Amino acid sequence: MSGRGVYGHERQKEQLGAAIASGRLAHAYLFHGRDGIGKKEVAKAFATAVLCGKGRPEACNACRSCKKVKSGNHPDLITVKPDGAFIKMQAVRELIGIMAFRPMEGGRRLFLIDDADRLHPAAANALLKTLEEPAAANIIILITAKPYLLPRTIISRCQQLRFRPLRRETVARFLEEQAGLEATVTRALAASAEGSIARALQLQQEDYLADREGILTRLASGHAGAPLPRLALFRYLGKSKKEIHDKLTLLQSCFRDALVWKELRDQGMLVHGDHLDQVHGIARLTTDDLLFNLDAIAASLRALEANANKLLTLEAMTFTLRL
Numbered sequence: 001m002s003g004r005g006v007y008g009h010e011r012q013k014e015q016l017g018a019a020i021a022s023g024r025l026a027h028a029y030l031f032h033g034r035d036g037i038g039k040k041e042v043a044k045a046f047a048t049a050v051l052c053g054k055g056r057p058e059a060c061n062a063c064r065s066c067k068k069v070k071s072g073n074h075p076d077l078i079t080v081k082p083d084g085a086f087i088k089m090q091a092v093r094e095l096i097g098i099m100a101f102r103p104m105e106g107g108r109r110l111f112l113i114d115d116a117d118r119l120h121p122a123a124a125n126a127l128l129k130t131l132e133e134p135a136a137a138n139i140i141i142l143i144t145a146k147p148y149l150l151p152r153t154i155i156s157r158c159q160q161l162r163f164r165p166l167r168r169e170t171v172a173r174f175l176e177e178q179a180g181l182e183a184t185v186t187r188a189l190a191a192s193a194e195g196s197i198a199r200a201l202q203l204q205q206e207d208y209l210a211d212r213e214g215i216l217t218r219l220a221s222g223h224a225g226a227p228l229p230r231l232a233l234f235r236y237l238g239k240s241k242k243e244i245h246d247k248l249t250l251l252q253s254c255f256r257d258a259l260v261w262k263e264l265r266d267q268g269m270l271v272h273g274d275h276l277d278q279v280h281g282i283a284r285l286t287t288d289d290l291l292f293n294l295d296a297i298a299a300s301l302r303a304l305e306a307n308a309n310k311l312l313t314l315e316a317m318t319f320t321l322r323l
């Protein structure tokens with residue numbers, strides 16, 4: 001199963017394709033892995049191939065069934081999502097009601113339950129009953145970034161597929177091909193996206209690129225070590241946990257680039273290769289200093305993860321960095 005337009009996850013696609021080809025489909029799957037990496041896209045590609053009904057791992061993308069899936073109108077592909085905070089009992093009741101009948105188009109019927117960790121406990125309980133006595137034609141795919149929030153009784157009845165963060169090159173390729181971004185920009189976004197396409201697109205919407213320009217220039221200037229610029233850097237790192245995390249990761253990538261540039265002189269290996277002048281400027285620091293800075297940032301990230309005092313942690317770090 002190649003799942004046209006689905007990036008990465010080759011092993012999972014292969015496994016699902018083989019299941020279709022052999023006719024050995026599970027009646028319930030659990031797709032888990034962090035947000036924004038394409039679990040739902042793989043599920044949809046899988047559903048399309050199953051509904052295409054030719055027993056081949058690839059959907060033909062030309063038949064009536066494939067066209068209906070594409071336009072979001074296939075009666076045997078049903079998506080269930082949270083309504084407010086929960087996936088409510090009512091939604092699961094409807095699902096069970098539909099299951100009592102044969103699929104509309106004759107073959108199989110698939111239910112995609114997105115954000116499955118948000119199943120209301122009562123709804124999860126009702127769903128468990130259907131998982132215990134599955135009706136043959138139905139396939140349920142639970143999708144979640146937080147499988148640990150699902151009852152074990154449910155997890156144990158599903159075939160699990162774990163999805164890993166995408167490789168940087170995969171995220172960059174998506175951004176180039178699907179979002180039409182320049183290669184220089186995609187590389188920088190992909191490097192900070194932690195394997196998530198959704199995250200990369202979000203960064204693009206935020207001021208990430210402007211931020212990057214600002215911080216590279218600041219670090220390259222040679223004046224960053226004076227007290228006032230340090231204070232400015234400290235303020236720049238932000239207040240909310242997420243903002244701090246993002247900016248520290250960015251700061252990390254700048255020092256990392258300087259180190260790579262010093263050692264390898266290979267522009268192609270840089271995250272910020274489109275800002276070579278600045279990277280070269282930061283590379284005036286010694287290897288020891290760069291390593292020290294990377295350690296200091298990593299320690300701060302760990303401290304923040306462990307809920308240390310944000311301001312104290314950042315202040316201490318900002319004033320120890322070798323700039």
Ligand SMILES: [Zn+2]
Nearest residue numbers: 052060063066
């Ligand atoms: Zn087809």
